[in-house]
Amino acid sequence: MTFAATVLTLYPEMFPGPLGVSLAGRALTEGRWSLSVTQIRDFAIDRHRTVDGTPAGGGAGMVLRPDILAAAIDSVGGGVPVLAMSPRGRPLTQARVREIAAGPGVAILCGRFEGFDERIFDARAVEPVSIGDYILSGGEMGALVLLDACIRLLPGVMGAPSSGDDESFESGLLEYPHYTRPVEWEGRTIPQVLRSGDHAKVAAWRKSQAETDTRLRRPDLWERHAGARVKPPSGARHTSEDETK
Numbered sequence: 001m002t003f004a005a006t007v008l009t010l011y012p013e014m015f016p017g018p019l020g021v022s023l024a025g026r027a028l029t030e031g032r033w034s035l036s037v038t039q040i041r042d043f044a045i046d047r048h049r050t051v052d053g054t055p056a057g058g059g060a061g062m063v064l065r066p067d068i069l070a071a072a073i074d075s076v077g078g079g080v081p082v083l084a085m086s087p088r089g090r091p092l093t094q095a096r097v098r099e100i101a102a103g104p105g106v107a108i109l110c111g112r113f114e115g116f117d118e119r120i121f122d123a124r125a126v127e128p129v130s131i132g133d134y135i136l137s138g139g140e141m142g143a144l145v146l147l148d149a150c151i152r153l154l155p156g157v158m159g160a161p162s163s164g165d166d167e168s169f170e171s172g173l174l175e176y177p178h179y180t181r182p183v184e185w186e187g188r189t190i191p192q193v194l195r196s197g198d199h200a201k202v203a204a205w206r207k208s209q210a211e212t213d214t215r216l217r218r219p220d221l222w223e224r225h226a227g228a229r230v231k232p233p234s235g236a237r238h239t240s241e242d243e244t245k
């Protein structure tokens, strides 16, 4: 089955861009995913092909008009989730990427300027998605990120079917660190345990490294991971938060 990606943008020339090379590019040629790019401006209704307006209530910048966006969305076939790139959206996770990749495809709306008229989200069941807590100049890079993350999970795209399973976030932890040749480099050696040939020891070392790195670098992930492992005994419903109410 072909994963059908649709991108709605004011800059169609940005696609497939980096998705035309390497793993994703080969998968595109092989027909494992398809790409359709819609120029939002084609749905403008005036002589000047205007897609934006000044913000209601005042302020800097321009806002993408809901009527133009709706016409663009309505022009693409249904049956796939419609996402909009927005720093106000829910942060993208590997779990959401897996869900999307397991489906028939995705349509992605790319913002520019100050973003979208808010009414579009409700009116067309558009899901706002953020790729992180920083501001891009447009949604196109975000769409490329999201599609890249999905495409590598499609059947037949990655070499070994298991090569994705160990990655960071798949288990709720960062991945363990990697080493390769040379064994000694600039006075630094590969940890002895990785050269021991003892698979159980290697596995234990990797697990402990993954846990330590996650705890130190990503306390947010670590807290969730630790919380998921230590379930409160059933019946013990009262949390300290309840007590303070």
Ligand code: SAH
Pocket: 084, 085, 086, 087, 088, 109, 110, 111, 112, 113, 114, 115, 116, 129, 130, 131, 132, 133, 134, 135, 136, 137, 138, 139, 140, 142
């Ligand atoms: N005024 C908006 C930012 C607009 S940036 C705000 O403060 O929330 C212009 C466009 O870039 C957005 O509409 C969105 O499509 C894209 N964009 C910027 N940062 C993003 C992020 N972190 N994740 C996803 N898309 C982003």
